Amino acid sequence: MERTIIKTEHLERVYATGAVKTYALKDISIEIEEGEFVAIMGKSGSGKSTLLHQLGLLDKPTKGNIIIDGNDVINISEKERTRFRLHELGYVFQSYNLIPELTAIENVYVTPMARNLKKEEYEKMAEEVLTAVGLKDRMYHYPSELSGGQQQRVSIARALVNKPKILFADEPTANLDSASSEDVINLFRKFNKEIGQTIVMVTHEKDEGEKADRIIWVKDGLLDTDK
Numbered sequence: 534m535e536r537t538i539i540k541t542e543h544l545e546r547v548y549a550t551g552a553v554k555t556y557a558l559k560d561i562s563i564e565i566e567e568g569e570f571v572a573i574m575g576k577s578g579s580g581k582s583t584l585l586h587q588l589g590l591l592d593k594p595t596k597g598n599i600i601i602d603g604n605d606v607i608n609i610s611e612k613e614r615t616r617f618r619l620h621e622l623g624y625v626f627q628s629y630n631l632i633p634e635l636t637a638i639e640n641v642y643v644t645p646m647a648r649n650l651k652k653e654e655y656e657k658m659a660e661e662v663l664t665a666v667g668l669k670d671r672m673y674h675y676p677s678e679l680s681g682g683q684q685q686r687v688s689i690a691r692a693l694v695n696k697p698k699i700l701f702a703d704e705p706t707a708n709l710d711s712a713s714s715e716d717v718i719n720l721f722r723k724f725n726k727e728i729g730q731t732i733v734m735v736t737h738e739k740d741e742g743e744k745a746d747r748i749i750w751v752k753d754g755l756l757d758t759d760k
């Protein structure tokens with residue numbers, strides 16, 4: 534049976550810059566099922582990233598509610614939100630944000646390393662996930678020795694190593710050529726199909742959106758129901 538993993542109720546996010554108020558999100562109520570691969574699309578400035586940041590607990594709405602996996606994630610302590618981000622959620626951004634002084638495998642295991650596991654354990658977890666993204670033979674390379682597409686695959690491995698309930702991706706292919714972009718989307722599809730990974734991705738690319746199970750269209754901070 535399908536199970537709702539993310540639910541938002543009347544989300545609003547207003548940015549106040551001096552006297553100027555921007556209603557980036559006006560009233561967004563959505564539900565995403567566990568195991569769904571969802572794309573968020575819409576014109577520039579429509580509120581896509583703002584919505585992803587609310588769902589990923591990287592920002593707080595000015596009004597409304599968010600329930601993730603049955604938890605009210607708005608009215609909990611900051612400590613609890615941090616725990617949730619670290620253990621339950623994974624993130625991939627358009628910039629790879631790898632640490633240049635660390636090898637691919639070290640970049641991936643920094644997260645499980647923080648969980649008091651033994652070195653053999655977190656190394657094994659990182660190896661498995663790097664192998665799954667096709668980088669078994671690049672594990673000991675530094676970011677500067679990897680292509681953009683390979684670096685993004687390291688960042689995907691890093692996002693998935695803790696087996697997050699939900700993977701959030703904000704324009705993950707924006708800096709990649711078309712072949713590497715396709716690789717990244719195919720990887721998402723693979724993790725979604727094979728392990729039922731829930732994925733929420735912002736994209737500008739129509740063909741990428743079409744590879745998802747569903748597109749949530751956003752327009753001027755509202756759901757675009759004409760699409």
Ligand SMILES: Nc1ncnc2c1ncn2[C@@H]1O[C@H](COP(=O)(O)OP(=O)(O)OP(=O)(O)O)[C@@H](O)[C@H]1O
Nearest residue numbers: 548550555557575576577578579580581582583584
């Ligand atoms: N930190 C901020 N302070 C003030 N206004 C902001 C801030 N972040 C976003 N905005 C405004 O909120 C609106 C929505 O921005 P958002 O980045 O969510 O759009 P987007 O659909 O992701 O755009 P793009 O496709 O260009 O990345 C825009 O009008 C933007 O200018």
